[in-house]
Amino acid sequence: MTSPNRTSSWLRYLHPAAVPPALRGWVLPALILFLWWAGYASGRFTNPLFVSPGKVVDAALELIRTGTLWQALSASLTRDLAGFAIGTLAGLALGTALGLFRLAENIFNPTLNAFKQVSIFAWVPLISLWFGLGDLAKIAFIALAAFWPAFINTLAAVRGVPKELVEVARVLGWNRQQLVRRVVLPAALPGIFSGVYLALIYAWLATLGSEYLLTAGTGIGNLLTDGQEQFRMDYVLLGVILVGLIGYGFTALAGGVERYFTRWQRR
């Protein structure tokens, strides 16, 4: 038997190891795209809901030309970032306060723990009654979604600061402010970043959710629902691809920022 490495067959070019490491992540998308196109080109799928990759590109070009795409994209991104900023800042502030002050923790934590159990979708009726179906309601929903991971991770990170390092600060005679600035915050930073990172992802998921649930206005979510209602599969697919790409972009960005700020960590 020959080992797969030795074989000189053309099949080895299909082996994932034949692709440079940096490009291996593209193998699967390229394969899916190829199968999609091949399925279309074979002419065996006649259902009008099966559209070709080219049709999706056409839809994108058309929506770019009419300005609809840009409008939807900017509306979604604006409310996503607004909700993310509000929710994350609140989460960071409350998490830090509760992590640092026993009294604050005693007062707030039981209530927050109870609220945490409520699914964020259960808030939708309340939010729409209070804030309507417009941007304000959507941003409130997104902020709520971003708040929890930011809050929970910040609290855990601040509480989990190594006792050993706090003792060093005591031995060196630092005051509380020095302790927080020089021990607690840097030591908690990786944990806080995991929270912000999750908040960014949750906020983007919630952006789409808010556009489905609170239907007034424009956005990528509306592009998807409109496409669904009009049986425009090309719009639907374009929306799905855009949502995925933006989510991927956020993840990459957050990962880069996190790596920069925690570059002292052993990798």
Added chain:
Amino acid sequence: MAHAATLDIRNLGKHYPVSGEPKPVLENISLSIKPGEFVSIVGASGCGKSTLLRLIIGLEQDYQGEIALDGQRITGTSLNRGIVFQEHRLFPWLTVEQNVGLGLLNSEQTPAQRQKAIQEHIDLVGLKGFEGAYPYQLSGGMSQRVAIARALVNRPEVLLLDEPFGALDALTRNYLQQELQRIWEQEGITMILVTHDVEEAVYLGDRIVVMQPRPGRIKRIVDVPLARPRDRGSYDFAAIKEDVLQEFGDGKLVADLALRRPDPLTAGEWHFAW
């Protein structure tokens, strides 16, 4: 050279509450340490030797009796006492230089003086050239050197060492013991070393305080009247080591020692193999 202080411990006792009852950890400890002296404290785990150091540094309070530095009762931490823990406890997000500088955060020196003090202490522990390295880039022995530099950069009167080389391999440990002795001679300060390594205690100490557990008490104080640098292979060195090890030969102490060394038969080999 820093001023070295006299440390007076009189009738010291310490209790911890265990399920509501105060349980004695230290009982009736009396010890007077002269300026510039090197005292080793040995004892099996659970004899309260680390608690004793934590009381002297000021991380633990509420004790009975008296701990006084130059006549001043110790009531909390102070920059005139430094400590090196078993783990290096460096801040992983700071470089060697920044870690050493932590000790000077509240000092009244000018930035230039601080920089000079930091550099001097990095040189003192032999880490010139590693100023910009992060802790994850250092070996265990190097990290412990940085911890020593950080503890010394304030020029404390007393340096406490809580099993500082316990986690290092035998070769590194021997080398750092020599280095510590050099630093002690160079700085002329008082040092108190807690260890469970009897050879380390004999190699470094002017006196060896042998403690016994439950509750922690001083069993015996052994003088080490040997000239430095000490020869670990000499007859006198071996005799003192043997003498101290004898103290571990009875009752509870040996049980704890056996916990560290699973096979009691190797204990004999172990103590002649140095």
